[in-house]
Amino acid sequence: MPEPIEFRRSRDVDEVRQTILDLHVEVRGDFGLLDRPFNSVERFDERLLAYAQRPGWETVVARTPGGELVGFCFGTPLGADTRWWASMINPLPDGYTTETGTRTLAFQEICVRKPWRGHGVARRLHDKLLAGHPEERVTLLVNPAAGDGKLKAVYESWGYEEIGRQQPFEDSPQFAVMMRPLRHS
Template sequence: MTVSATITVEPLDGPATARSEPAFRLVYAEVFAEEPYEETSESVEATFRRFRSQVHKSTFRAAIARTADGDPVGIAYGYPLSSKTGWWERLITPVSDDFRREGGQRTFGLMEFAVRAPWRRLGVGRRLHETLLAEGNEERVLLNALPDAEAAQAAYRSWGYRKVGEAHPWEGAPLHDVMLRQLC
């Protein structure tokens, strides 16, 4: 594995992402096994049960980074939040009704984002992020990040994200920072 290899970043729709599930799983499982995430095989399986549902959303989009040999090195995916999203209800301190108003076009929910260790700090993450967001026309993008994920937090801040609250994104989840970036 050479880290200086040419990296391509490709946007994907839902069906193409579904066909690439093994590559998404490989990156996700490797990255999120690390501290501070320490995900288990059971939690990876739960993520990919959701993934299989998410890729069928008509507004789903993803990006994948690969070496010239086709090895996956990074992934990003999500979809615009609908008016029925539960994302805002999970905040510890509620935000105004206007701030949380969704209709399927205002806010892109970045569900998962990961870059394998050998390819970090080479601009791959930024390229993944830009490719994913270039495919849409949302006003803003929202994500959850563990406070202890210092490198991820630093990257998000450098890309213009700001913390808008804290939440337990799912039942039993540790406290995450809810971060938002205005796009327009």
């Protein structure tokens, strides 16, 4: 790993918005995804601002002690009025999608700059965000084709299991919906 990393939590989107957008452009550009409308900076910014308006939204930003940006992640507890489950392709058991604001944390985004990939930074960002959250479980969406399935395999190694598929936006990929207990040993 190039240098030590410092992690900082924030609930103020205005404080971190440009940092998150800049890193989104860099990382999604690395993977050749910015030409897809769903991954454009404008669409990502719309989603970021919408997520950040929800109660409990939080981000963790990682930097070197010298201030160089390493990565970020963010998530939001699912409220009773969430639309998170509205695009499920397969039905889930009765009550599975009932949300209270304290039942499920949605892990919505993670980006790590290229020099720090493969050094456990993504897992540390993930764990820093989840630390201290009272929710029972955590869910995320992943494109199962990303990295030829390697990204989904990473989440599985972190204890997530696929519970179904959904396509939340007309121009988004069909995502694997993954879930795990929040307190994972």
